[in-house]
Amino acid sequence: MNNAIIIQSLSKSYGDVEALKNISIDIKTGEIFGFIGSDGAGKTTLFRILTSLMIPDHGTAEVIGFDVVKDYKELRKNLGYMPGQFSLYQDLTVKENLNFFAGIFKTSIAENYHLIEDIYKQIEPFKNRRAGKLSGGMKQKLALSCALIHKPKVLFLDEPTTGVDVVSRAEFWEILKSLKQQGITIVVSTPYMDEAALCDRVALIQKGAILTIDTPENIVSNFHEPIYAVKAENRHKLFEDISKFEATKSAYWFGENMHWIPKENFDEKSLENYFNMLNYNNIYIQKISASIEDVFMELMIK
Amino acid sequence: MKGFIIKEFLQIFRDYRSMAILFGIPIAQIMLFGFALNMDLNNAHIAILDRAKDAYSIEFSNKIASSKYFILDQNIQSEKGIEASFRKGKIKEVIIIPKDFTKKLMNGEGADIQVIADASDPNTASILVNYTRAIATDFQQSMQQNLKEIPIIIPQIRYRYNESLKSVYMFVPGIFTIILMLVSAMMTSISIAREKELGTMEILLVSPIKPVQIIMGKVLPYVMLSFINATVILVLSYFVFGMPFNGSITLLLTEGLLFIVMSLALGIFISTVSNSQQTAMLLSMFALLLPTILLSGFIFPIENMPVILQWISNIMPSKWFIIIVKDIMLKGANFMDVWKETLIIISMTLFFIVLSIKKFNIRLSEN
Numbered sequence: 001m002n003n004a005i006i007i008q009s010l011s012k013s014y015g016d017v018e019a020l021k022n023i024s025i026d027i028k029t030g031e032i033f034g035f036i037g038s039d040g041a042g043k044t045t046l047f048r049i050l051t052s053l054m055i056p057d058h059g060t061a062e063v064i065g066f067d068v069v070k071d072y073k074e075l076r077k078n079l080g081y082m083p084g085q086f087s088l089y090q091d092l093t094v095k096e097n098l099n100f101f102a103g104i105f106k107t108s109i110a111e112n113y114h115l116i117e118d119i120y121k122q123i124e125p126f127k128n129r130r131a132g133k134l135s136g137g138m139k140q141k142l143a144l145s146c147a148l149i150h151k152p153k154v155l156f157l158d159e160p161t162t163g164v165d166v167v168s169r170a171e172f173w174e175i176l177k178s179l180k181q182q183g184i185t186i187v188v189s190t191p192y193m194d195e196a197a198l199c200d201r202v203a204l205i206q207k208g209a210i211l212t213i214d215t216p217e218n219i220v221s222n223f224h225e226p227i228y229a230v231k232a233e234n235r236h237k238l239f240e241d242i243s244k245f246e247a248t249k250s251a252y253w254f255g256e257n258m259h260w261i262p263k264e265n266f267d268e269k270s271l272e273n274y275f276n277m278l279n280y281n282n283i284y285i286q287k288i289s290a291s292i293e294d295v296f297m298e299l300m301i302k
Numbered sequence: 303m304k305g306f307i308i309k310e311f312l313q314i315f316r317d318y319r320s321m322a323i324l325f326g327i328p329i330a331q332i333m334l335f336g337f338a339l340n341m342d343l344n345n346a347h348i349a350i351l352d353r354a355k356d357a358y359s360i361e362f363s364n365k366i367a368s369s370k371y372f373i374l375d376q377n378i379q380s381e382k383g384i385e386a387s388f389r390k391g392k393i394k395e396v397i398i399i400p401k402d403f404t405k406k407l408m409n410g411e412g413a414d415i416q417v418i419a420d421a422s423d424p425n426t427a428s429i430l431v432n433y434t435r436a437i438a439t440d441f442q443q444s445m446q447q448n449l450k451e452i453p454i455i456i457p458q459i460r461y462r463y464n465e466s467l468k469s470v471y472m473f474v475p476g477i478f479t480i481i482l483m484l485v486s487a488m489m490t491s492i493s494i495a496r497e498k499e500l501g502t503m504e505i506l507l508v509s510p511i512k513p514v515q516i517i518m519g520k521v522l523p524y525v526m527l528s529f530i531n532a533t534v535i536l537v538l539s540y541f542v543f544g545m546p547f548n549g550s551i552t553l554l555l556t557e558g559l560l561f562i563v564m565s566l567a568l569g570i571f572i573s574t575v576s577n578s579q580q581t582a583m584l585l586s587m588f589a590l591l592l593p594t595i596l597l598s599g600f601i602f603p604i605e606n607m608p609v610i611l612q613w614i615s616n617i618m619p620s621k622w623f624i625i626i627v628k629d630i631m632l633k634g635a636n637f638m639d640v641w642k643e644t645l646i647i648i649s650m651t652l653f654f655i656v657l658s659i660k661k662f663n664i665r666l667s668e669n
Contacts, residue, residue, distance in 0.1 A: 048666060051508045052508065052665070053504060053507055053508060053665050053666045054665055054666055055665065072664070073510065076507075076508050076509060076510050077510045079508060081504075081505065081508045083501050083504045083505065085500075085501040086501070087500065087501035087502050087504055087505050088502065088505075089500075089502060090500070101505070101509075104506070104509045104510075104511045105509055105510065106510070146505075147505075150509075
């Protein structure tokens with residue numbers, strides 16, 4: 001089986017709001033596939049359909065060979081799901097939670113301990129602490145352990161790193177890579193564009209539609225427009241002026257800097273002239289190579 | 303500040319369920335109180351044991367039967383029949399007219415009639431007795447015109463099953479019922495709603511666990527807790543209030559267990575229609591607790607209610623359970639006396655269990 005997940009023209013609306021618009025994606029067995037998109041892009045709806053929690057309005061989806069509507073019973077035995085909201089029993093301890101979830105999947109901690117060993121070791125010192133009293137990173141690790149305890153073939157992680165500190169995020173991605181080694185297909189969603197580079201393939205999703213699907217490398221190398229990092233003293237004025245500039249194709253904040261993409265036949269010279277005309281001092285303009293985030297920003301602004 | 307107020311209003315108006323609770327329930331309550339708080343008794347079923355069977359005694363019987371307060375359900379032939387007719391539960395009062403009724407009346411000696419009232423509901427009993435007294439006095443006056451002597455009827459009152467008219471005898475079965483219902487139904491409904499609220503239901507749903515298993519997993523712990531609860535209440539009522547235990551304790555506890563399971567099933571049904579703990583709680587409080595108090599015959603005699611409310615009272619599980627508890631504790635009824643009520647509760651239990659398993663959503667609801 002080459003494709004773990006086959007999604008064909010999937011649509012879903014809530015009343016007048018179209019959450020998913022005719023989405024088709026194939027996800028390969030054993031890859032880490034990332035859905036990148038801001039809040040309300042439709043990621044959670046897609047995950048809920050793929051985990052059989054919701055029924056699509058149109059289209060079909062097959063996860064590891066099971067139709068998400070018809071074969072939901074079989075599917076549920078084989079998938080691991082970590083919802084966006086922390087969904088463990090806050091008033092149970094770490095150990096009790098794990099035991100409970102092992103129990104409802106008719107397995108035991110001992111049976112699949114090798115799968116969760118790396119993760120569980122990190123939270124084991126707190127095994128008698130209530131889940132509600134854990135830190136954000138710890139909670140995610142516990143939730144992941146619980147989602148893994150029954151040795152699922154495919155793992156759905158809905159925004160697992162949202163609200164987690166940078167160090168824990170990095171650790172979490174390390175864990176995902178090691179799980180991939182075990183042959184588990186991992187589907188992950190995130191609002192953080194920088195995490196896209198950590199996936200094997202990503203799909204950029206916005207307003208229920210897929211903007212692009214590819215490997216992070218291809219996404220970057222297929223992007224040919226020049227990008228400039230721009231810095232000035234007055235950030236607010238800089239943004240206003242650059243937006244008004246006729247040669248500007250797009251401009252957006254990227255950390256400290258403004259990233260500027262000119263229209264065709266324009267370059268940094270034209271921007272410099274524009275600033276000189278407006279009597280700017282201490283202007284910093286530097287041509288840079290596009291990161292995946294730049295590509296996403298550009299795609300989303302379109 | 304203004305924006306906040308607007309937001310609050312929007313939230314309230316968009317949540318239909320809280321709207322219903324906010325406006326519907328108070329209206330329903332006012333209606334219920336208005337009708338149910340009527341202490342007049344109409345159409346109480348009584349039986350008469352007429353030992354005299356002469357013209358005057360029959361006239362007296364007819365006078366009682368023709369009043370709007372009483373319905374003459376049967377004429378009992380012997381002393382033994384009294385107990386039997388009370389046991390059936392329908393008869394609230396028995397009037398015994400002695401052999402020498404007419405003779406004593408004529409002689410102006412004062413004729414005794416014996417009035418025995420079922421005082422397991424003390425309010426009803428004393429009201430009925432007063433009506434009987436009034437009719438007797440009326441009868442005396444109507445006879446005065448034909449007789450030289452002043453006839454006197456002296457009713458001898460006896461309250462059965464609760465000789466001293468202690469209302470605790472009536473309240474304990476009621477409170478017993480309400481606590482069992484409240485704890486069982488409210489707790490399960492809230493605990494399932496909590497799963498939905500905290501998102502754990504999402505994980506439970508994607509697991510292979512079946513709805514039946516989730517429901518049983520929720521019910522069983524509460525069956526145990528509520529059963530302990532029931533036992534404690536019964537022990538307290540015996541030692542603190544001096545409630546009599548005339549029937550079999552095993553039977554009472556078994557019936558209690560049945561009622562607990564019924565309440566739990568009801569609680570689960572409530573939780574399947576509520577998405578948050580608050581809705582679950584409000585639903586159990588208003589839709590369950592108050593009708594239970596008002597319509598079960600716990601406080602207001604069902605006989606007083608308008609016919610429609612009497613019908614509604616029939617679908618109150620608590621009504622039947624209160625009857626069972628009273629009959630067993632006060633009248634010493636055995637299973638054969640309460641099998642009908644038991645059967646009703648069993649069918650209600652099955653109904654709610656099937657309904658909640660059917661209604662239990664195997665997917666997330668979309669709102």
